[in-house]
Amino acid sequence: MNEDRAIRLRLDIAYDGTAFTGWAKQPGIRTVQGELELALATVLRRYGDAPMLTVAGRTDAGVHATGQVAHVDLSPAQFSSLVDGNRGKTGGITDGPAGLARRLNGIAGLTGDVYVSAITVAAPGFDARFSPIWRRYEYRIADAAARRNPLTRNHTVWYPTGLDRDAMNTAARELLGLHDWAAYCRPREGSTTIRTLQEFSWRRDAQGVLIATLQADAFCHSMVRALVGAAVSVGERRLPGQRLVGIRNAAQRTSEFKVMPAAGLTLVEVGYPAVAELAARANQTRARREARGVDPLNVGSP
Amino acid sequence: MNEDRAIRLRLDIAYDGTAFTGWAKQPGIRTVQGELELALATVLRRYGDAPMLTVAGRTDAGVHATGQVAHVDLSPAQFSSLVDGNRGKTGGITDGPAGLARRLNGIAGLTGDVYVSAITVAAPGFDARFSPIWRRYEYRIADAAARRNPLTRNHTVWYPTGLDRDAMNTAARELLGLHDWAAYCRPREGSTTIRTLQEFSWRRDAQGVLIATLQADAFCHSMVRALVGAAVSVGERRLPGQRLVGIRNAAQRTSEFKVMPAAGLTLVEVGYPAVAELAARANQTRARREARGVDPLNVGSP
Numbered sequence: 246m247n248e249d250r251a252i253r254l255r256l257d258i259a260y261d262g263t264a265f266t267g268w269a270k271q272p273g274i275r276t277v278q279g280e281l282e283l284a285l286a287t288v289l290r291r292y293g294d295a296p297m298l299t300v301a302g303r304t305d306a307g308v309h310a311t312g313q314v315a316h317v318d319l320s321p322a323q324f325s326s327l328v329d330g331n332r333g334k335t336g337g338i339t340d341g342p343a344g345l346a347r348r349l350n351g352i353a354g355l356t357g358d359v360y361v362s363a364i365t366v367a368a369p370g371f372d373a374r375f376s377p378i379w380r381r382y383e384y385r386i387a388d389a390a391a392r393r394n395p396l397t398r399n400h401t402v403w404y405p406t407g408l409d410r411d412a413m414n415t416a417a418r419e420l421l422g423l424h425d426w427a428a429y430c431r432p433r434e435g436s437t438t439i440r441t442l443q444e445f446s447w448r449r450d451a452q453g454v455l456i457a458t459l460q461a462d463a464f465c466h467s468m469v470r471a472l473v474g475a476a477v478s479v480g481e482r483r484l485p486g487q488r489l490v491g492i493r494n495a496a497q498r499t500s501e502f503k504v505m506p507a508a509g510l511t512l513v514e515v516g517y518p519a520v521a522e523l524a525a526r527a528n529q530t531r532a533r534r535e536a537r538g539v540d541p542l543n544v545g546s547p
Numbered sequence: 548m549n550e551d552r553a554i555r556l557r558l559d560i561a562y563d564g565t566a567f568t569g570w571a572k573q574p575g576i577r578t579v580q581g582e583l584e585l586a587l588a589t590v591l592r593r594y595g596d597a598p599m600l601t602v603a604g605r606t607d608a609g610v611h612a613t614g615q616v617a618h619v620d621l622s623p624a625q626f627s628s629l630v631d632g633n634r635g636k637t638g639g640i641t642d643g644p645a646g647l648a649r650r651l652n653g654i655a656g657l658t659g660d661v662y663v664s665a666i667t668v669a670a671p672g673f674d675a676r677f678s679p680i681w682r683r684y685e686y687r688i689a690d691a692a693a694r695r696n697p698l699t700r701n702h703t704v705w706y707p708t709g710l711d712r713d714a715m716n717t718a719a720r721e722l723l724g725l726h727d728w729a730a731y732c733r734p735r736e737g738s739t740t741i742r743t744l745q746e747f748s749w750r751r752d753a754q755g756v757l758i759a760t761l762q763a764d765a766f767c768h769s770m771v772r773a774l775v776g777a778a779v780s781v782g783e784r785r786l787p788g789q790r791l792v793g794i795r796n797a798a799q800r801t802s803e804f805k806v807m808p809a810a811g812l813t814l815v816e817v818g819y820p821a822v823a824e825l826a827a828r829a830n831q832t833r834a835r836r837e838a839r840g841v842d843p844l845n846v847g848s849p
Contacts, residue, residue, distance in 0.1 A: 259698075358697050393662050394561055396699075397699075398659055
């Protein structure tokens with residue numbers, strides 16, 4: 246596709262990850278990217294090859310999202326088909342990107358567990374994967390002190406013991422900042438494990454459910470679930486709070502805590518800079534990648 | 548069973564109604580009562596016949612509960628088996644009613660979509676069905692103005708248009724009080740349709756989801772979903788708000804609104820009087836039933 250003429254759309258997406266094997270497309274397996282690209286192909290099939298999605302956070306199997314972001318590049322023919330290519334079918338002019346969201350949501354296979362909240366023409370320089378300045382996740386645990394609710398069991402882990410929120414908060418706060426997180430990451434060939442953890446805090450909601458909020462420029466693989474697991478060990482008094490910094494500084498994987506299950510994890514928001522900064526941020530991120538020959542921010546799967 | 552010697556337990560229960568054909572036991576069909584009584588039978592099988600559950604709100608197929616209440620009468624042999632009958636199995640003395648809740652939750656078939664939050668010895672005079680002074684339900688609608696979240700789709704109805712919350716609130720408020728609700732009830736042979744609607748209000752949560760709260764001494768069959776449907780018609784400006792009182796006063800079923808689907812409805816709490824009033828309240832309710840020859844408060848299924 247001629248990049249100069251392509252029209253980039255931004256997709257805001259929410260999904261219940263329970264019945265998906267993660268975001269990333271895999272042959273013969275139900276994934277969020279796979280289902281969405283199939284739906285796009287259905288809508289655009291008369292106007293060239295189905296376009297591909299580029300995503301902010303490549304979530305693992307079972308991980309959810311309420312604030313996932315992706316982009317897709319459409320050819321002029323594909324884009325204009327959204328505006329006036331479907332008069333015969335719909336009996337009227339569809340309203341471009343917003344109409345595309347409605348049509349994707351109406352396609353079988355997407356009804357219910359994945360929902361396209363919005364589709365808009367992307368701002369100049371926008372890149373869903375390389376422009377973000379932060380990703381924010383939440384992790385939900387109904388411990389022994391919480392009211393367990395079967396209605397939210399799809400995105401809340403039920404934990405058998407009581408957890409000390411204050412101890413978890415203190416330990417979490419000590420971890421913040423720019424560090425090497427190798428001890429909390431599943432290693433990936435050539436990927437850096439240096440990240441800035443901007444927020445890691447624990448609260449209880451009205452039902453007593455413990456909710457962790459974690460925000461970083463990017464997360465390496467399994468990092469959120471590892472950090473949550475380490476904090477849970479502190480909350481159970483199986484690990485002293487200070488030990489979390491010690492583990493991180495040792496930069497070695499350890500068996501002192503368990504990585505928590507995917508079901509409790511939700512990508513809630515992706516932060517992008519102001520429009521004027523979008524392209525510069527994307528170029529900076531891409532340049533870092535090229536300097537290493539691999540992608541330091543091939544984050545997702547946290 | 549000798550009533551004098553029976554020990555009555557109160558069960559607090561939560562469930563996702565999606566995969567249940569309602570509360571009430573039916574042969575060959577998965578119901579909440581059926582699954583719970585089967586689990587009770589498994590735990591108590593060596594100590595006589597499985598006891599039966601009596602419930603505060605007989606919810607319809609697909610309706611959820613976070614605050615359902617039931618009672619069960621155990622024989623002395625069954626009750627004492629909970630305290631000391633299982634040493635061999637568990638390696639220690641189980642802690643009576645609380646231990647029973649843990650054991651029920653551990654039985655296959657109950658994991659996940661139904662959860663026994665608590666089991667306690669009932670206060671004297673307590674009757675889950677006849678002692679309540681009110682039942683409270685919530686109904687959740689993600690209209691066009693709300694953020695739709697696949698994670699909560701099991702208990703939230705997605706509505707295609709935008710709804711005027713203020714108009715719905717005004718109309719709802721006008722309905723409160725002691726009235727004949729025949730226009731909003733599915734008729735049941737011999738059942739009264741006179742009820743006191745104590746609360747009917749609409750709010751939006753942080754995601755913009757419309758949440759109705761309805762409280763009454765008791766609801767007749769399909770009453771909550773009918774009232775919500777009537778309010779939705781007002782919110783869509785298909786019906787003037789004052790019409791809801793007019794419909795009620797006509798005491799005739801009408802096609803001016805639609806009964807809303809079960810999936811949005813959750814029984815959130817059942818109110819009981821102070822302990823000293825429990826028996827009097829139950830006797831009063833039972834006396835009313837006997838005077839009519841049928842059960843005026845065979846509510847549930849709202």
